[in-house]
Amino acid sequence: MSTTAxxxxxxxxxxxxxxxxxxxxxxxxxxxxxxxxxxxxDLYTTTTVEWDPDSPLNADTLQIDGAAATGSKAxxxxxxxxxxxxxxxxxxxxxxxxxxNNFPMASGIASSASAFAALSVAAAAALGxxxxxxxxxxxxxxxxxxxxxxxxGGYVEWERGCDDASSIAHPxxxxxxxxxxxxxxxxxxxxxxxxxxxxxxxxxxxxxNTARIASLDRALAQVRSALATRNxxxxxxxxxxxxxxxxxVMMTSSPSLLYWQPAxxxxxxxxxxxxxxxxxxxxxxxxxxxxxxxxxxxxxAAAVSSRLQQLDGVQAVLSxxxxxxxxxxxxxxx
Amino acid sequence: MSTTAxxxxxxxxxxxxxxxxxxxxxxxxxxxxxxxxxxxxDLYTTTTVEWDPDSPLNADTLQIDGAAATGSKAxxxxxxxxxxxxxxxxxxxxxxxxxxNNFPMASGIASSASAFAALSVAAAAALGxxxxxxxxxxxxxxxxxxxxxxxxGGYVEWERGCDDASSIAHPxxxxxxxxxxxxxxxxxxxxxxxxxxxxxxxxxxxxxNTARIASLDRALAQVRSALATRNxxxxxxxxxxxxxxxxxVMMTSSPSLLYWQPAxxxxxxxxxxxxxxxxxxxxxxxxxxxxxxxxxxxxxAAAVSSRLQQLDGVQAVLSxxxxxxxxxxxxxxx
Numbered sequence: 001m002s003t004t005a006x007x008x009x010x011x012x013x014x015x016x017x018x019x020x021x022x023x024x025x026x027x028x029x030x031x032x033x034x035x036x037x038x039x040x041x042d043l044y045t046t047t048t049v050e051w052d053p054d055s056p057l058n059a060d061t062l063q064i065d066g067a068a069a070t071g072s073k074a075x076x077x078x079x080x081x082x083x084x085x086x087x088x089x090x091x092x093x094x095x096x097x098x099x100x101n102n103f104p105m106a107s108g109i110a111s112s113a114s115a116f117a118a119l120s121v122a123a124a125a126a127l128g129x130x131x132x133x134x135x136x137x138x139x140x141x142x143x144x145x146x147x148x149x150x151x152x153g154g155y156v157e158w159e160r161g162c163d164d165a166s167s168i169a170h171p172x173x174x175x176x177x178x179x180x181x182x183x184x185x186x187x188x189x190x191x192x193x194x195x196x197x198x199x200x201x202x203x204x205x206x207x208x209n210t211a212r213i214a215s216l217d218r219a220l221a222q223v224r225s226a227l228a229t230r231n232x233x234x235x236x237x238x239x240x241x242x243x244x245x246x247x248x249v250m251m252t253s254s255p256s257l258l259y260w261q262p263a264x265x266x267x268x269x270x271x272x273x274x275x276x277x278x279x280x281x282x283x284x285x286x287x288x289x290x291x292x293x294x295x296x297x298x299x300x301a302a303a304v305s306s307r308l309q310q311l312d313g314v315q316a317v318l319s320x321x322x323x324x325x326x327x328x329x330x331x332x333x334x
Numbered sequence: 335m336s337t338t339a340x341x342x343x344x345x346x347x348x349x350x351x352x353x354x355x356x357x358x359x360x361x362x363x364x365x366x367x368x369x370x371x372x373x374x375x376d377l378y379t380t381t382t383v384e385w386d387p388d389s390p391l392n393a394d395t396l397q398i399d400g401a402a403a404t405g406s407k408a409x410x411x412x413x414x415x416x417x418x419x420x421x422x423x424x425x426x427x428x429x430x431x432x433x434x435n436n437f438p439m440a441s442g443i444a445s446s447a448s449a450f451a452a453l454s455v456a457a458a459a460a461l462g463x464x465x466x467x468x469x470x471x472x473x474x475x476x477x478x479x480x481x482x483x484x485x486x487g488g489y490v491e492w493e494r495g496c497d498d499a500s501s502i503a504h505p506x507x508x509x510x511x512x513x514x515x516x517x518x519x520x521x522x523x524x525x526x527x528x529x530x531x532x533x534x535x536x537x538x539x540x541x542x543n544t545a546r547i548a549s550l551d552r553a554l555a556q557v558r559s560a561l562a563t564r565n566x567x568x569x570x571x572x573x574x575x576x577x578x579x580x581x582x583v584m585m586t587s588s589p590s591l592l593y594w595q596p597a598x599x600x601x602x603x604x605x606x607x608x609x610x611x612x613x614x615x616x617x618x619x620x621x622x623x624x625x626x627x628x629x630x631x632x633x634x635a636a637a638v639s640s641r642l643q644q645l646d647g648v649q650a651v652l653s654x655x656x657x658x659x660x661x662x663x664x665x666x667x668x
Contacts, residue, residue, distance in 0.1 A: 207549030208582060209545075215541030241588075245582070248579070258599075258603065
C-alpha cells in the first residue's frame with residue numbers, strides 16, 4: 001500500500017428492545033443471549049479512517065468529536081484496527097481516525113455501537129478489504145457487542161451464536177416497516193462509573209442472571225411477533241420487563257451496579273401514569289445508564305415529548321425513528 | 335362467657351433482612367422462603383381486644399389510631415378473630431378492637447406485622463385461651479405473614495415450613511445481642527396502590543422469582559452468621575442484595591409493581607456514596623414501598639440521620655433499635 005487510503009462510514013446507534021447483558025466468551029465477545037434492537041436513523045456516528053504509511057509519529061491517532069482521544073478509548077480503537085488488518089492479511093500502517101457523533105457522547109445513547117460499526121466499515125473499505133455484511137457484523141461485534149446490530153437498518157436481531165462466525169446480526173424488519181420513535185430522556189451526561197464493557201463481565205455474579213437468560217426465548221418471540229405485526233401493546237410490556245430484568249441483574253451483581261438516578265424513577269413512574277390515566281401508548285426501556293428511552297408511534301410522539309420536558313431532572317429530549325444500516329459515504333482512494 | 339373479657343398487647347414492627355415475598359399456599363399463608371428480621375423496639379402497635387357478648391350492634395367494631403375502620407381492613411381483622419375463636423372452640427361473640435400505632439401507618443413500617451401480632455396475643459388472652467409462642471406465631475402468620483416474626487424479640491427467623499404447624503418463627507439472637515439501628519427514611523406516606531398482601535400472589539409471575547428463592551439458602555446462612563458474629567460488613571451486602579432482588583421480582587411481575595420513587599433512588603445512591611467516599615458503615619433495605627430503611631450501628635446513627643434529613647424528598651426519619659417480642663400489657667378479666 002503506497003498511497004494514502006481513506007474512507008468514511010456512517011452508522012446509526014441502536015436501542016435494544018431485548019438487551020444484550022453478559023458475555024459468554026470475553027475474547028470473542030460472544031453474548032449470553034440473543035438481542036433485538038431498532039437502528040436509529042437520526043442519531044449516528046460518522047467515522048473517517050485514513051491508513052497512513054508515512055505517519056510521522058508511526059502511531060495511530062484518534063479524534064472524537066474534534067478532540068484528541070488517548071488512553072483506553074484509543075487503545076480499544078487500535079485493537080480494532082489490528083483486527084481489520086489481520087482480516088486483510090497485512091502488517092498494518094498507522095491510521096488516523098476521526099469520529100463524530102451527532103449526539104452528546106454520554107447521553108445514554110449507545111455511542112460504542114455506532115462508533116464500532118462505522119469504524120469497521122470505514123477501516124475495511126480504506127484497506128480495500130471487501131467483507132460481506134456477515135463478516136462485518138462479526139468484526140463490529142468484537143469492537144462492541146451491540147455494534148454487530150448497527151450494521152443493519154430497521155429492526156435487527158443479534159444471534160448469540162456459538163463461535164466467531166455465527167455470532168452475528170441479521171435484519172428482522174426493514175426501517176420502513178414500522179415508524180416507531182425513540183424519545184431519549186437525558187437525565188445525566190456524566191460518564192458512567194462502570195462502563196458497560198466491564199459490567200458485562202459481572203452478569204454471572206448475579207443470582208438472577210441465569211433466570212433472565214432462561215426467560216428470553218419467550219420474550220424474544222414476543223418481540224419478533226410484535227414487530228412483525230406492528231403491535232405496540234404486545235411490544236411494550238416485553239421491552240419494559242426485559243429492561244427491568246437487565247437492571248435487576250446489574251443491581252444484584254457483586255459488586256452491585258446501580259445505574260438509576262432519581263429522575264430515572266420519575267420518568268418510569270410518569271410513563272406508567274400517562275398510560276394508566278391518559279391512555280397514552282408509550283413504553284420505556286433503559287440501557288446501562290440512568291437515561292430512559294421512550295418508545296411510541298409517531299401519533300403520540302409530540303404528547304410524550306412535551307410531557308417529558310416538563311419532568312424534573314430531564315435535561316434534554318432527543319428523538320429518532322428507525323434508519324438505515326451502516327453506509328460507506330466516501331470511498332477509499334486507490 | 336358471661337363477663338366482658340378484655341386484654342391489651344403490644345407488638346413491635348420488624349424490618350426484614352431477608353425478605354418474605356411470595357406465597358406457596360394462600361389459604362394458610364405459607365411463604366415461598368424463610369425470612370429473617372429484627373423486631374423493632376421503638377415502633378410498635380398496641381391493641382386492645384374486648385369480647386362483648388352484649389354488643390348492641392352484634393358486630394365487631396375496629397378503631398385504628400382513633401378512627402373507625404371498615405371495609406377490607408375490618409374484614410381482615412374479623413377473619414382473624416374467627417381464627418382465634420376457632421382455636422378456642424367457641425362460637426365467638428362480637429369484639430371491640432382498638433389498635434394504636436406509635437408511628438404513621440403508611441410510613442413504610444410494616445404495620446400489619448405489629449398489628450396482627452398484637453391482635454393475636456390480645457384476642458387469645460381476652461378469651462382466656464393459652465397458646466404457646468409456636469401456636470401464636472402460626473396464628474399471627476395467618477393474619478399477616480411477617481406478623482409471625484413480630485411475636486419474638488431481637489433477631490428472628492420465620493421458617494417457611496410445610497404446613498400450618500411448621501411455618502413459624504423462632505428467635506435467632508436476643509435483642510441485647512447487637513444494638514443495630516433502623517433509620518426509616520420516609521419519602522411518601524401515600525397508601526400503596528398494590529398492597530403487599532395482593533403483591534405476594536404475583537411473585538410467581540416474575541421470570542426472576544424462582545432464581546431469587548433458589549439463591550436464598552446462601553443469603554440466609556450469611557445473615558445468620560453475620561448476626562451471630564455482629565459483623566455489619568457481612569450483613570450489609572446480603573441485605574442490600576436481597577432487597578434489590580425482591581424489588582426485581584416485583585418489577586418484573588405481571589403486572590409490574592414499581593414501588594420506588596425518585597427519592598428512593600436518591601437515598602440508595604447516597605448510602606453507597608457515603609460508604610465509598612466517607613467510609614460510613616450503613617446499608618439499606620426496602621420493604622414493599624418507596625421508603626428506605628438504613629441499617630447501622632449506634633456509633634454511626636447520628637451521622638446517617640443528619641445526612642438523611644438533608645436529602646431532597648426525605649419527609650421524616652424514624653428510628654428504632656431491636657426490641658422485645660409481643661407482650662401482654664393488660665390481662666383479661668375473668
